[in-house]
Amino acid sequence: MVEKPRDVRAAVMVEPWHIEVQSFAYPSIDKHSAIIKVEMCGICGTDKHIFKGEVKSLRGKPVFPIINGHEIIGTIVEIGERAAENMEYSGKRLEVGDRVAVAVEVNCGRCWYCVHQYDNITCENQILAYGVRPPITEPPYPPLRGGWAEYMYIFPGSILHKIPEDLPTEVAVFTEEMAVAYSALARAAQPYPGIHEGFGPGDAVVIIGCGPLGLLHGIMARIMGADTIICIDLADNRLKLAETLFADHVINATRTTREERITMVKELTDNVGADLVIEAAGDPETFIDALEMVRKSGTVIEVGNWVETEKTVPLNVQKHICSKNIHVYSVFHCGYRWDRVIKILRRYRKQYPFEKMITHQLSFNELLKHMNTIATDPTSHIKAVVVPHKY
CATH class of the missing domain: 3.90.180.10 (Medium-chain alcohol dehydrogenases, catalytic domain)
Known part of the structure; x- marks a missing residue:
C-alpha cells in the first residue's frame, strides 16, 4: 500500500x-x-x-x-x-x-x-x-x-x-531529447542514395550549438556512421565535452568571425562544405550559417528554434537554398519511437x-x-x- x-x-x-x-x-x-x-x-x-x-x-x-x-x-x-x-x-x-x-x-x-x-x-x-x-x-x-x-x-x-x-535515471532522463535526435537523423537519412543525397555513413557533419540537444545529435550521428564531426559553440566547457564524446574538430564562435567559421568548415570538408549541418543553437541567425556551411545537394536540419520569439533574419532563397539544391528538414518533435531510443541509451x-x-x-x-x-x-x-x- x-x-x-x-x-x-x-x-x-x-x-x-x-x-x-x-x-x-x-x-x-x-x-x-x-x-x-x-x-x-x-x-x-x-x-x-x-x-x-x-x-x-x-x-x-x-x-x-x-x-x-x-x-x-x-x-x-x-x-x-x-x-x-x-x-x-x-x-x-x-x-x-x-x-x-x-x-x-x-x-x-x-x-x-x-x-x-x-x-x-x-x-x-x-x-x-x-x-x-x-x-x-x-x-x-x-x-x-x-x-x-x-x-x-x-x-x-x-x-x-x-x-x-x-x-x-541520470541516463534515462535524456530519453525525450535523444528521441528528438533520433527523429531528426532518421528524417535526414539517405532518401536518395543513388545520387549521394541525404545523410549516411561516412558523411561529414557540422553541429551548431553544443548544448545537450546538439551533443545528443552528435552522438546519434556517430552511431549512424558519421565520419568527420565538427562542433561550433560559444562555450569551451561544452566544446571540451563534445571532444570527449565524439567531435573531431571544435570551433569557438566567440573567438572567430562568421566568415572564418564558414571557411574553416569548408577547409575541413574537402573545400565543398558539410554533407549535413544540424542547427541546434536556437538562434535564427545560425540557421543562415547552416545554409552557408552545407555543400551543394547537402542536408540541413533545423532543430534549435522550438519557440516563436518573433526574431527574424533575412533569407536569400535563391542563394541559400535553390542554387545549392539542398534538402532542409525542420524538426519540431521527439516522435513516437522512444522504445528504440531507450534501447540505444542502454546499449551505448x-x-x-x-x-x-x-x-x-x-x-x-x-x-x-x-x-x-x-x-x-x-x-x-x-x-x-x-x-x-x-x-
Missing part, C-alpha cells in the same frame, strides 16, 4: 522571471489515469524561453501559470486498471513501482493527423503537452501537469515508456557517458536560486535537471 502525501510541492512559473514553490492537493485517479513520483526532470531550452518571457502564447492560449518540465522520469505510485493495460507504448503491462518516461503530448486520436499517424505534434486538438501547455488553472484535470513537481497526474490517453532496471551508455552532460542537479530551492543564470548564461552549465525530492 503506497502512503499518499497530503500535499504535493511543485515549482510554479507564475510569470516571466518568477518561480515560486506552491503546494497542491494530492490528486485522485480513475481507471484510466495514474500518478507518478517524479525522480528527475530535465530543464529544456523551451523552459528557458518561457522563463524569459519570450513565449507570448502556446496554441493560442496563455502561458502562465505553468508547472514546467517535459523531460520526465518517474516511478508509478498509483495506476488505474485500464491505464495499466493500455498506457505503455509497446504493450507491456504497467505496475506500481515501474520507472517510466512520460511522452510529452496527449492527443485527441480523432483529427486527420492522428488518424493518419503523423508525429505527435501535428494533432489539431491536442489535449495537453506535459510541462508546456495549457496553464495549470485550466480545468478539468488536476494542475500537477509538469515534471517540476514531486508527483504528477498522468492523464487518460497518455503514453508511458517503461525504463529497464539497469538504465540509470558505456561508450557515451551521457550522465557527464548533467552539471547541475537542483532541488526546488536551488532551482529558484539558479534559474536566472541557467536561462541567461549558456557557459554556466551543460545540462541542468530538477530533482523534486532533493531537500
Whole structure:
C-alpha cells in the first residue's frame, strides 16, 4: 500500500522571471489515469524561453501559470486498471513501482493527423503537452501537469515508456531529447542514395550549438556512421565535452568571425562544405550559417528554434537554398519511437557517458536560486535537471 502525501510541492512559473514553490492537493485517479513520483526532470531550452518571457502564447492560449518540465522520469505510485493495460507504448503491462518516461503530448486520436499517424505534434486538438501547455488553472484535470513537481497526474490517453532496471535515471532522463535526435537523423537519412543525397555513413557533419540537444545529435550521428564531426559553440566547457564524446574538430564562435567559421568548415570538408549541418543553437541567425556551411545537394536540419520569439533574419532563397539544391528538414518533435531510443541509451551508455552532460542537479530551492543564470548564461552549465525530492 503506497502512503499518499497530503500535499504535493511543485515549482510554479507564475510569470516571466518568477518561480515560486506552491503546494497542491494530492490528486485522485480513475481507471484510466495514474500518478507518478517524479525522480528527475530535465530543464529544456523551451523552459528557458518561457522563463524569459519570450513565449507570448502556446496554441493560442496563455502561458502562465505553468508547472514546467517535459523531460520526465518517474516511478508509478498509483495506476488505474485500464491505464495499466493500455498506457505503455509497446504493450507491456504497467505496475506500481515501474520507472517510466512520460511522452510529452496527449492527443485527441480523432483529427486527420492522428488518424493518419503523423508525429505527435501535428494533432489539431491536442489535449495537453506535459510541462508546456495549457496553464495549470485550466480545468478539468488536476494542475500537477509538469515534471517540476514531486508527483504528477498522468492523464487518460497518455503514453508511458517503461525504463529497464539497469538504465540509470541520470541516463534515462535524456530519453525525450535523444528521441528528438533520433527523429531528426532518421528524417535526414539517405532518401536518395543513388545520387549521394541525404545523410549516411561516412558523411561529414557540422553541429551548431553544443548544448545537450546538439551533443545528443552528435552522438546519434556517430552511431549512424558519421565520419568527420565538427562542433561550433560559444562555450569551451561544452566544446571540451563534445571532444570527449565524439567531435573531431571544435570551433569557438566567440573567438572567430562568421566568415572564418564558414571557411574553416569548408577547409575541413574537402573545400565543398558539410554533407549535413544540424542547427541546434536556437538562434535564427545560425540557421543562415547552416545554409552557408552545407555543400551543394547537402542536408540541413533545423532543430534549435522550438519557440516563436518573433526574431527574424533575412533569407536569400535563391542563394541559400535553390542554387545549392539542398534538402532542409525542420524538426519540431521527439516522435513516437522512444522504445528504440531507450534501447540505444542502454546499449551505448558505456561508450557515451551521457550522465557527464548533467552539471547541475537542483532541488526546488536551488532551482529558484539558479534559474536566472541557467536561462541567461549558456557557459554556466551543460545540462541542468530538477530533482523534486532533493531537500
